Amino acid sequence: MKKLQDSHQARLKSVQSSYYEQLDTIQETRRKINTALDTIEQKTLKEMKDTFIKLQAASKYDVDKCIRFQDELKQLGDAIQNISDKCKRELSFTTTWKCNSLKPF
Template sequence: MLKKLENNWNTNWESLQVSYNDQLHEKRRTHKKMNTILDEIKKKTLNELDDKMTNLKVSLKTIVDNCIKLKNELKRLSGAIHDLVDKGIAELSFIANKKCLEQVKQSEAYRKENSVKLESLLTFHADKDIEQFFSTLSGLGRIVLVDQGQFLSVQ
C-alpha cells in the first residue's frame, strides 16, 4: 500500500512538473502577446509624432520661403527705386515707390498673420487610463490548482 501511495505521489509530482512547465510557457506566450500589443501602440504613437513633425516642418518651411520671397522682392524694388532716382527718372521711381509700398503692406500683413506661429512645441500626454489599468493588475492572469475536481484559486 505504501509503495502504491509512493508511486501515486511520484506520478502526481511528475504531472505537476509537466503542468508547471506548460503554465510557464503559457505565461511567456501571454507576456509576448502583451508586448506585441504595446509595441504596436508605441509604433502608432511614434507615427503620429512623425506625422505632426512632418506637417510642422512643411508649414514652417512654407512660412520661411514666403518670408525670403517677400524680403527679396522688397530688396529688388528698393534697388530699382534707388537706380531710378539716381538716373533722375521721377515718373518711374514714383510707380516703383507705389509698388514698393504695396509690397511693404503685403509683407506687414503676412508678418502679422504668421507671428502667432513663431514657436511650436510638440508634447506627449500619456493616456492615464492605460497607466491606471496596468497599475490595478496584480499579474498576467490567475493560477488555478486543480485537485480531485476542486478548484483552488491562488494569487
C-alpha cells in the first residue's frame, strides 16, 4: 500500500511539474506574442502618422495654390475690366470727336 501511495504521489508530482512547465511555456509565448504585437502597433502608428503628415502637407500646398490662383484670377479679371473700361472711353472719345468733326460749322 505504501509503495502504491508513493507511486501515486510521484505521478502527481510529475503531472504537477509538467503542468507548471506548460504554464510557463504558454506565458512565455504570450509575452513574445504581446511584444511582437506591440512592435507591429508602434510601427503601424508611426507609418500612419508619417502618411498623415505627408497628406496634410500636400493638402495645405494645394489649398495655398488655389488661394494664390484665385487672387491671380481676380487681379486678371480686374485688369480686363480696366482695359474694357478704357477701351469704351477711348471709343466714346473717338466717336464723339469724329461726330464733332463731321458737323458743319
